[in-house]
Amino acid sequence: MHDSHDFKIPVGPQHPALKEPESFSLALKGEKIMGVDIRLGYNHRGIEKACEERSYIQDVYLIERICGICSHAHSTCFVQAVEEIAGLAVPRRALYIRTLVAELERIHSHLLWLGVAGHEIGFDTLLMYAWRDREIVMDILALLTGNRVNYGINTIGGVRRDIDADEIQQILKAMDTLEERTKYYIEVVTEETTIIERLAGVGVLSHDDALRLDAVGPTARASEVKRDVRSDDPYAAYGEIPFNVITDNHNDVYGRTVVRVKELMEAYQIIRFALKNLPEGPIEVKAPRKIPAGEAVSRYEAPRGENVHYVKANGTENPERVKVRAPTLANVQAVKHMLKDRFLADMSIVVAAIDPCFSCTDRLISIKNLDNADTKIINWEEIHSYGIKWYAERGVDFSDLNKRFAERMGNR
Amino acid sequence: MIRPGKMIAEVLASIFKKPATNLYPAEKLDMPKKFRGKLIFHPDRCIGCKLCMKDCPSGAITINKIGDKQFEAVVDLGRCIYCAQCVYSCLKKALETTDNVELAQLDSNKLKVSLNENSNNSVDKPAE
Ligand code: SF4
Ligand code: SF4
Numbered sequence: 443m444h445d446s447h448d449f450k451i452p453v454g455p456q457h458p459a460l461k462e463p464e465s466f467s468l469a470l471k472g473e474k475i476m477g478v479d480i481r482l483g484y485n486h487r488g489i490e491k492a493c494e495e496r497s498y499i500q501d502v503y504l505i506e507r508i509c510g511i512c513s514h515a516h517s518t519c520f521v522q523a524v525e526e527i528a529g530l531a532v533p534r535r536a537l538y539i540r541t542l543v544a545e546l547e548r549i550h551s552h553l554l555w556l557g558v559a560g561h562e563i564g565f566d567t568l569l570m571y572a573w574r575d576r577e578i579v580m581d582i583l584a585l586l587t588g589n590r591v592n593y594g595i596n597t598i599g600g601v602r603r604d605i606d607a608d609e610i611q612q613i614l615k616a617m618d619t620l621e622e623r624t625k626y627y628i629e630v631v632t633e634e635t636t637i638i639e640r641l642a643g644v645g646v647l648s649h650d651d652a653l654r655l656d657a658v659g660p661t662a663r664a665s666e667v668k669r670d671v672r673s674d675d676p677y678a679a680y681g682e683i684p685f686n687v688i689t690d691n692h693n694d695v696y697g698r699t700v701v702r703v704k705e706l707m708e709a710y711q712i713i714r715f716a717l718k719n720l721p722e723g724p725i726e727v728k729a730p731r732k733i734p735a736g737e738a739v740s741r742y743e744a745p746r747g748e749n750v751h752y753v754k755a756n757g758t759e760n761p762e763r764v765k766v767r768a769p770t771l772a773n774v775q776a777v778k779h780m781l782k783d784r785f786l787a788d789m790s791i792v793v794a795a796i797d798p799c800f801s802c803t804d805r806l807i808s809i810k811n812l813d814n815a816d817t818k819i820i821n822w823e824e825i826h827s828y829g830i831k832w833y834a835e836r837g838v839d840f841s842d843l844n845k846r847f848a849e850r851m852g853n854r
Numbered sequence: 855m856i857r858p859g860k861m862i863a864e865v866l867a868s869i870f871k872k873p874a875t876n877l878y879p880a881e882k883l884d885m886p887k888k889f890r891g892k893l894i895f896h897p898d899r900c901i902g903c904k905l906c907m908k909d910c911p912s913g914a915i916t917i918n919k920i921g922d923k924q925f926e927a928v929v930d931l932g933r934c935i936y937c938a939q940c941v942y943s944c945l946k947k948a949l950e951t952t953d954n955v956e957l958a959q960l961d962s963n964k965l966k967v968s969l970n971e972n973s974n975n976s977v978d979k980p981a982e
Contacts, residue, residue, distance in 0.1 A: 499939065500939075502911075503911040504911060567861050585886045585887075586888075588886060588888035588938075594938065602942060603888055629860070634860035
């Protein structure tokens with residue numbers, strides 16, 4: 443009989459607990475997680491390449507479909523880059539409408555997350571109520587844009603749909619109801635002992651680690667990293683709208699929950715301000731079909747964190763290169779860190795707490811060696827062994843552990 | 855006050871509320887005004903410029919010439935992503951969206967429809 447149990451548990455790529463195919467391999471000692479291997483790529487759909495074969499206007503819809511939750515985040519990020527290259531002055535009213543939809547999207551995404559988090563810890567009551575209330579904002583999005591998801595509101599040079607006084611009234615009314623509900627959820631989250639005990643101290647990411655691992659979005663803000671593109675590098679109408687960047691010092695899943703529910707309250711204020719100060723005027727400027735040669739990087743604070751798009755134009759109707767860096771990719775490293783030395787039972791909530799979106803994340807990795815200027819595409823195995831070697835040189839070495847696994851397997 | 859069972863009052867109160875869900879298809883929801891459903895086509899307005907075809911992100915719409923200055927629009931409802939870009943691209947307002955969402959078919963061939971035939975538009979509401 444051995445009293446320590448070293449083994450590996452694969453979770454995914456197809457696994458009942460994961461909504462998207464992605465593979466986690468956990469090295470365990472008893473119930474304790476010794477190391478995590480995350481393998482991305484199962485959702486790679488070649489969207490970046492497909493963008494090169496379509497015109498800019500077609501790409502807006504394709505890019506929007508990178509993610510079903512933060513579709514507006516991707517399409518706005520993309521059109522911002524194209525507008526920058528083409529030198530288009532987007533009308534202010536369009537920028538306000540974009541901001542409005544962006545915040546409505548944040549509300550629906552955070553409420554969705556609250557429900558998922560409740561579900562992951564076995565608190566399905568919270569799931570049911572959070573999702574019921576989420577329907578209010580879904581209806582508003584449908585009212586404003588026509589559809590519940592993939593709003594199709596953005597176009598290059600502005601937005602496609604205007605809003606009228608009647609819609610403004612309906613949005614304001616919905617915001618009041620949602621604010622009331624959110625206050626209740628803040629109460630639930632801060633007063634329900636079961637939630638606090640289940641989430642406090644789980645998935646800890648210290649302030650320094652959050653900075654070192656470049657965490658983004660609510661994951662970073664829950665570790666007191668005041669990082670938010672909306673205030674650091676304002677886009678759309680955020681430069682004109684006052685709001686607070688919510689941070690928290692709990693550094694754990696509980697902190698991430700608090701940040702998200704408090705961000706909901708900020709979102710209601712942003713929406714009220716945007717509606718009150720909605721400028722009059724046109725909602726789009728005519729964009730040329732051929733975008734002049736140039737390149738641009740665009741940043742956007744998606745509900746999950748900073749989203750980055752790079753677009754390179756070559757003067758034709760199709761972009762030469764489109765690159766997407768979704769927030770989950772930035773946070774995945776942090777997940778590995780958060781899970782280390784925790785228990786297997788915490789895995790699902792820790793992973794869920796970054797609000798992962800793998801369909802956004804899966805891209806090819808291309809490494810450019812700056813010394814001799816050649817580019818190579820490396821596959822997962824290579825980056826995997828590279829990472830192992832890199833860490834081994836710096837004292838993080840699993841080879842001992844691996845050897846012991848191998849011996850154990852041999853002993854059987 | 856920090857205590858367990860914070861949501862119990864809410865749960866009990868909900869017992870007496872009506873369900874939050876609808877009994878589809880018995881109860882149908884109204885689609886929002888700006889909803890983008892199945893397209894309708896006005897052949898009399900179309901000039902055959904094919905801008906709609908060019909901008910369609912999914913290659914779902916095809917404009918065929920069926921006679922002198924007469925055009926037919928064929929849409930593959932299975933490919934269409936209901937983005938309404940074709941409606942925006944058309945300078946002659948020959949295309950329009952409707953609130954028709956019930957487009958499921960058992961036979962995939964039936965998804966490819968000509969928008970000129972009125973029979974296919976039978977469930978469509980007339981344009982406002
Ligand atoms: S864009 Fe309009 S006018 Fe041109 S072919 Fe299409 S439907 Fe006809
Ligand atoms: S709605 Fe969109 S996908 Fe459908 S035919 Fe028109 S442009 Fe194509």
